[in-house]
Amino acid sequence: MVHRFFGGVHPNGNKEATERVPISPLTLPVPQVVLPMSQHVGAPCKPTVQVGDEVKVGQVIGEPAGLGAPIHASVSGKVVAVEPRPHTSGSPVLSVVIENDGKDTPAEPIPIPAPVEQLTPQQVVDIVRAAGITGMGGAGFPTHVKLSSGMGKVDTIILNGAECEPYITADHRLMLERPEKVIQGGRILMRALGLSKLIIGIEANKMDAVEALKAKAPEDVEVRALRVRYPQGSEKQLIQNITGRQIPPGGLPAHVGCAVFNVATAAAVYDACYEGKPVTRRIVTVTGKAVMSPVNVEVPLGIPLQTLVDAAGGFKGAPGRILSGGPMMGVAQFDLTPSVIKGTNALLVLRAREFTPTPKGELVCIHCGRCVGACPMKLTPLFFNQRFLAGRYEELEGLRILDCIECGSCAFSCPAHIPLVQSIRAGKMEVRRLQAEAKARAEAAQAEKKEEVSAQ
């Protein structure tokens, strides 16, 4: 059965520069790493080490305080600072700085209580949690939470190998070079959820990866080639495409019986369960017209973005914009000091003509409706922008602004080049502020009522 997600756009793939470049290890010296305590969705971790402590590779240096996953040292050496440092999100985050002694002394591996095939679901959850695995596709939702909350509710497990963002090839190369890890890691997740079938979805522009996985896939794994259309890799759209189910507003995949994991997450689960390794490295695509030789490079977490640029041979000409992530949803960087975190799948170093410059002058919406047609969530982005600019924030919620996944399809398709996503993000903040105010007012009224009652 073929289902299709709504809307979407078709940006240029621009994957040619790196799709045939094998994953290479980082060969440059890493004098120190900066590991932010916030690398995932949820509360930041609490550092468990102090300045002066000696740490080993894989040793826990941050424990979650609330929703989260632990963070491990990616090199061995000495903790030289625990302080706020620049973060790819734009604002400084408390980080543990480790001076690399270059010895890569390993810490004790994560204990694996039984042969992998015989692990109980709870044991898998514990290992995944101990390994600090979070969604490697970018959003960074803690994987063990997804697993434990999905148990008993999920009937379909999907590995996301869509990689629909232009330029990025990290997952593509992973699937091509380490298909075994993706499949076996996925099967561990599948068994933990009590399921007997695993679906791997890959955009049809990576047929070599589809073939590579099919060649290694046992009977319980189905590899599916998906239509090449952005945002195919968005969780909601992937589920809709594969199962025809739509996640209700504000809901999670588990609400429609689905669990989606990135292929890189599955590979990390493999490393954790078979080798007892926590997440201390990841594959990053470094590309764009403003680097010498674009690469897919496997690096320890915590290295500065500058080292990624160096790994790609340095700048070629003047970079105009540098992004952590892809061109549709990536975050523009002010400089190259932030470090690589678990969700950093790409560094894009773009030349002036590779990205759309900030438009000048009055931006006039001509009501063409392309944003409406492009929206995979069936929203009306032009009206968000219009109400937001007019200051009519109270109307935004009724227009379902909180359903927006910020995929950028609307702004991409806008012939007037209106920064719709920017208005939507700011509009969402206003809606949340209004909601908080309304809640506070309701609580105050409630308290007053109670007082009156008790006074009587």
Place this chain on the structure above:
Amino acid sequence: MSEKENKAALKLSVASSPHIGSVDSTPGIMLDVIIALIPALAAAVWFFGARALTLVLVTVASTVGFEALYRKLMKLPMAAGDLSAVVTGMLLAMCLPASTPYWVAVLGGAFSMIIVKQLFGGLGKNFLNPALAGRVFLFSSFPALISVYTAPGQRLSIWGVDAVSTATPMNALHNGRLPDGVSIQQLLVGEQAGCLGEVAALMLIVGGIYLVLRKVISPRIPLFYIGTVAVLTFLFPLGGVARVDWMLYNLLSGGLMLGAIFMATDYVTSPVTPTGRTVYAIGCGALTVFLRYFGIYPEAVSFSILVMNILVWALDKAFMPHRFGTPWFQKKAKEASK
């Protein structure tokens, strides 16, 4: 290069995602509309002479000129670069007869641009199609001056207005009969009396196909508009005329093709939601047939579209796309239980 120098040399631009956009632009879209109008305009020049072309030039000069004048007086940034005034000028001329006095055309351009468009805030803010509103203004103000329809083939020179004039096929249809001596083939190629842009149905369709292929318009509005007119005229022929003949003559006479392909699809004055567009187009079609049958004017397309223009805001509100992830049928019950 040391790290410090390197950092100092970095001049990065920072903005919200997405960082790439489509290559389409507002002027590009307008240019496509201009290109799409050329076949029909060429047919008009062929049948009505050089004056058809000069009339277009005059209205374009008027719309562009008056828009610039208004924006200059109001100290607003110039907008001629978006080419929308050129499109309005061309469309206005397309719905005037070739013999229209130039000064009337100039006045129409001024009305379209200043009263209908700029007073409401300029591009994107007007709620009526400027060209259609200009046409209706002229037709109701100077009915005698612009109801002289040159017979096709009587080519007018630039200054000439003296030629054999004739009734348009719409006059006959309005009276419940088929026009004498005008075949379907003549209607298709444009050998009929009428306004510049409404005679050559085939050329208008060619322009429409171009716009659809260039993804400037979706075929939804023209198809539903023309389809509604086709169904209604087929079901209810007047004066005992054969159904199919009556339907075809109704489809190919008057401003229907021009209106359905070029006027009803005007972005600014049509809905953005798919269902809204369907309802809007069906409304245009139903009103067109209704006014052709029961109105006092023979032609009804401009009034129909203008009426539906006024409803666009309400249609967009009423026909928001169905919310992602919510059931289709329990919606009402759920809301009631809240």
